[in-house]
Amino acid sequence: MFSGPGCRRRFDLAVAKESPPVSPKSGVDQEAEYRAQTRLWLRLLACTTLIEGELRRRFREEFDFTMPRFDVLAQLDREPSGLVLGELPKRLMVSAGNLTPIVDRLVEDGYITRTPSNLDRRVQIVCMTVEGRKAFRRMAKSHGSWLAELLAGFPADRLEGLTGELDELKGVVRDAMQKP
């Protein structure tokens, strides 16, 4: 019927009070934990949505560029000898099909090159051009200062602590997804 894939959702904010899930733990404790988990997820999403939206807006206004395009360049910037195309979807956590038109466009615009491998004609190597690298550096500088501006109010001595917690969270979620 409807559904289908797509989206990328910057949505889902504020689900709040749902009924508690059927669960193993006793009663009240589990319900409280459940609510705490939901709140965490909603905060996480709200923070990301907020920052991402602002960064995207500035990318567009200042450079007439998009974040996905920037992200591809960011990956290639640290690979002077280029990258196998198939590496990109993994690193950027997006689907492969998604990348095709983005890479197409970056090639068209002269930021990167795409050359088939001699050893395996299925494989393609993407590599940043000199101009691409120049453009990327310019944008990365701004990207960094925008981020610094947005996060300036957060105590510097707690940045690492929070990052560590999120790292742990990421690991926990990844493990949970691996299991079944």
Add this chain to the structure above:
Amino acid sequence: MFSGPGCRRRFDLAVAKESPPVSPKSGVDQEAEYRAQTRLWLRLLACTTLIEGELRRRFREEFDFTMPRFDVLAQLDREPSGLVLGELPKRLMVSAGNLTPIVDRLVEDGYITRTPSNLDRRVQIVCMTVEGRKAFRRMAKSHGSWLAELLAGFPADRLEGLTGELDELKGVVRDAMQKP
């Protein structure tokens, strides 16, 4: 040329080592803070991307439903008397134009109703139907248990602390965006 709006991007992962931004603070300290801020942002994005992707996948598989649709229902579920349409984009942090087709389809599918206000014919009131409410409750239950499953490995006694930090972060970013 290109750019344009759109996306919603779940991208931007791993920017890592850029050159430091020109900034007021001294040298080394600022550079370190800058890197810490970037790392925080990338972790935030990675966590959100990971969880969101999994939730979306399950919504699709289990209910043939999408998160944006679910989010609209979630908002309406707590407003028994309905909601002014214009409230939705604000609460969900999305653009108004985006909501039009989503609401259209929810109406079409019988989950919600949309009725023009008698007092002001520009305004529309959206309200969940009985069936919509039933469907939402069922999905919300699963949504909650999926989240619980994904976050189960994170210590329960630190959930609130992390949520609080993210709350603070959100406030900081919002303030920074307000200023100029």
Add this chain to the structure above:
DNA sequence: TATTGATACTTTAGACTTAAAATAAATCCG
């Protein structure tokens, strides 16, 4: 009352996403 301006939505154009199907090239194996 007729103009002006502000609101509340909708439409349009352009980009990004994903899942699933399709293509093409390489590898395995009988």
Add this chain to the structure above:
DNA sequence: CGGATTTATTTTAAGTCTAAAGTATCAATA
């Protein structure tokens, strides 16, 4: 060697998403 399977990428279909322009409708006022 030749068919079957795997792997790398592209294509397709369906949905978000945003910004900007367009359409009503209301409100204020000259």
